[in-house]
Amino acid sequence: MARDSCMARVAAGVAVGGAVGGAVGAVYGTYEAIRFRVPGLLKIRYIGQTTMGSAAIFGLFLGAGSLIHCGKSY
Numbered sequence: 001m002a003r004d005s006c007m008a009r010v011a012a013g014v015a016v017g018g019a020v021g022g023a024v025g026a027v028y029g030t031y032e033a034i035r036f037r038v039p040g041l042l043k044i045r046y047i048g049q050t051t052m053g054s055a056a057i058f059g060l061f062l063g064a065g066s067l068i069h070c071g072k073s074y
Helices: 005-035 041-069
Strands: none
Touching: 005 041
């Protein structure tokens, strides 16, 4: 696969979006778990759900943006 191919750009966009979304989701999930006083080990589950959800959404949108941007040449 060529280095500048469209799929490589989309894959990079999904990877970066997933990383950023995971980091933001972990911070936000931790904040909310403490704020709402989630009991015991449910905090880990809550933080994990928030992290995975944010990573998926950010990755989806950054990948879609990369796909849209892929057809433009400057």
